[in-house]
Amino acid sequence: MNDDARAKQNARAPIPGKQDPENVNKEPAPHSVGAAPHRKLKADLVIIGAGSGGLSAAAGAAMLGLKVVLFEKGEMGGDCLNSGCVPSKALISAAKYAAAAREGIDYGITTGTPVTDWQKVKAHIRKAIDTIAPVDSQERFEGLGVTVIREHAKFSDQNIINSPSATVKARRVVIATGSRPAIPPVPGLSVAEYLTNETIFDIETLPTHLIILGGGPIGMEMAQAFRRLGSEVTVIEMSRVLSASDEDHAAVAADTLRSEGVEILEGYKAASVSQDDGTVVLEAEGDDGKKIVRGSHILVAAGRQPVLDGLDLEAGNVAYDKTGIQVSQTLRSVSNKHVWALGDVAGFGQFTHLAGWQASVLVRRAFFKQGSKSNSLPLPAVTYTVPEVAQVGMTEAAAREEYGDKIETSSFAFDENDRAIAEGKTKGECKLIIHKGKLVGASIVGEGAGDIIQLAGYAMSNGMKLTSLTNFISPYPTRTEVVKRAASAHFQDAVFGKPARTLVGLLQRIL
Structure with missing residues (x-):
């Protein structure tokens, strides 16, 4: 299990038993914080922002026995849980049922015109959020030993963070404040x-x-x-x-x-x-x-644009621009050695899974002194339309721009896949992008593309040869077989061409 997966699993682990009171500092509800005395704390790690990156980093550090203080002025779980990935996929799920009711006649099923009850759709969305919310909750992280302070935080020095009720001196500070929708300057x-x-x-x-x-x-x-x-x-x-x-x-x-x-x-x-x-x-x-x-x-x-306002980054000597905190691929600030950035605010991409991976980079580099970098693995991305559009590594256009005519592609269409044919979902294709025999990217459009792309991503992340995508038994009938068939198509001339036929003809003379 890699570090980002382990951190997420730890975040989802059952709340441990009674904690050492020195490691757990429960905050009162935000509306009553003002009555509490101002505290001065020290921490191994201060995290500003309780989204995917911040929570994964907090869980990993806490499980290593470090003193962690987590600031979050809004809702725990960040954009992904409350207004991004989770609610949008719940809405898409409801919409698929409406589409299935309309399309059923193509499969011999007559149901009639679907009618949307918007309030029930919203209830389904809320249920999905509420079911996942305990995983990201204040109580869960306090159970892991994290001090959670539900207030706005800002720098007052290079490694000192202030909020209305606390001042924390930190060995390291992680900025994981995420992003917000960018509003274009359209008149009106x-x-x-x-x-x-x-x-x-x-x-x-x-x-x-x-x-x-x-x-x-x-x-x-x-x-x-x-x-x-x-x-x-x-x-x-x-x-x-x-x-x-x-x-x-x-x-x-x-x-x-x-x-x-x-x-x-x-x-x-x-x-x-x-x-x-x-x-x-x-x-x-x-x-x-x-x-x-x-x-x-x-x-x-x-x-979207990074959330940087109110952090007093100048006081912390933290360099930034319109894309976010200026960091290297190590995720460490270029201007302040105490500061790191994760997720959307780091400027390398706006994906929940990227933020989780970057949290593992932080853990490896800061705590285990390993050489992991944000860009050390190919980045997957999925658009959850029907059909889904999935990408890992370089697109064909990007690869041709970098490598020119040395790029080869190998494809396999869904309309030749038996599972897709059986289910009537034949729209789509798997395309592999190859440079000097090495897989540098893959794109898939079709039913379940986001799941299928992971096979190509696994091969690329582990430095496997393209032949590795042909050298396994794919269960029949599955859509993931399109990856194997696309890889096999690349070797078709070598395996079945004239030189191979000549060789086989010679070998047949040997008993």
């Missing part, structure tokens, strides 16, 4: 009642027409989910949707959304937003001219 948007991922899951009624600014993973996932639940949806994207994904595979997902009734305007920029008697009016400009889109709600999904 600032006064419109726009939604973000932080607010859309709490709206009172299902949108009749949802306008989405941004065709990245969040925008596309929400577009399909709300369309399936019964909303009209229009996506406005300045370039192409899912621009970080393989272009061909992103097009498969976009075409699917269009076939389900989502309007996608690629190459359009939001020029202005206004409200007319409760209706959102958006004017978009593109190569084909201007378009006016009217909707009931508008969702901003146009990227």
Whole structure:
């Protein structure tokens, strides 16, 4: 088990028995903190932010017997639990049931037109959050020996952190404050009642027409989910949707959304937003001219920005820019040796799993003095549309930009996979990107792509040869076989070409 998985498991472990009172300092509820005396503490590790990276680091350090102080002014669990990964995937799950009811007739099942009960959908989302919340709770981490202080924290010196009720001198400080939605400077948007991922899951009624600014993973996932639940949806994207994904595979997902009734305007920029008697009016400009889109709600999904405000980074001599804390691939601050950054605020990517991996890098480097780096493993990414779009390592375009015509690709289509055929889910493809016989990237679009991509990611992370993806028995029928078949296709000429046939002909003369 690797360190990030171990840290997460430790975070999920049952609450230990009675703790040493010197290691556990329960904080009163935030509204009563002001009555408590100001404390002066010392810690091996101070963490600002209780999202994925901060919690994983806190759990790992605490399990090693270190004194850990964790500051969090908002909800434990951060964006992923409360307004990101968990609620969005719960919403997508509900939308899949609506789609299944419509598609059942293709399989001989007649159910009728689905009707969305938005309040029950919200209850399903809330149940998912509430079920996972104890794993990330203050009580759980106090049980692990972490001092949790539910207040805003800031620097007063290079290794001194202040909050309203405490001053902590730390040997190391981890900034894991995450990111928030970036709001583009569209005229009229600032006064419109726009939604973000932080607010859309709490709206009172299902949108009749949802306008989405941004065709990245969040925008596309929400577009399909709300369309399936019964909303009209229009996506406005300045370039192409899912621009970080393989272009061909992103097009498969976009075409699917269009076939389900989502309007996608690629190459359009939001020029202005206004409200007319409760209706959102958006004017978009593109190569084909201007378009006016009217909707009931508008969702901003146009990227994210690191949360840095209020930290007094100058007092801590912590260098930063618009992308986040300036750190090396070791995740250590370039200006303050006491400070590290994890997750979105570190500037290397906005993924929960990346933050978890970076927590393991911190544990390895800071506590075990090992040489792990943030970029030492290929990074996977998944967009949870139907079909899913998954990527690990380099895209074909990025690989060709770096290596030119030395890049080879090998693909296998889902419509040749027996499991996909049996289930009627044949839209998709596995593409392997190869440089000098080495796998440098993989992209998959199709049902379950996020699960399938892990086979390629495992091979890449462990330095395996491409032949390793052919040298195992894949159970039949499974979709993951597409990875083996794509790898096998790369060697087809070598195995079955003229030289091989000539060799086999000679060998057949030997009894």
